[in-house]
Amino acid sequence: MAQTILIDSKLRLSFETGVNEKGEAEYKVKTFSHVISETTADQLYRFAEAYGSLAQSPLVSIQRNDNHDILQ
Numbered sequence: 001m002a003q004t005i006l007i008d009s010k011l012r013l014s015f016e017t018g019v020n021e022k023g024e025a026e027y028k029v030k031t032f033s034h035v036i037s038e039t040t041a042d043q044l045y046r047f048a049e050a051y052g053s054l055a056q057s058p059l060v061s062i063q064r065n066d067n068h069d070i071l072q
Contacts, residue, residue: 004068009035013048014061028057035064 011032018026030051035044044064052059 003071005071006037007067007069008033009037009039009067010065011035011044011048012061012063012065013051013059014063015052015055015057016060017057027060 013030013032015028015030016025017028020026041064045062048059048062
């Protein structure tokens with residue numbers, strides 16, 4: 001039976017910084033590496049909200065990206 005092993009976990013926050021000349025939204029991304037695997041979604045959300053409250057641009061997206069190896 002195949003197994004997965006967590007290799008890395010990252011938290012990605014996107015901030016809307018304005019609009020370009022075409023009227024499309026522009027974003028700036030902040031990525032935090034080495035997120036502890038036991039960190040819950042609620043904990044990450046609270047962190048992102050706190051961090052976002054310090055930023056000059058509005059927080060528009062919170063993503064957790066986990067990378068796994070799949071082994072036999």
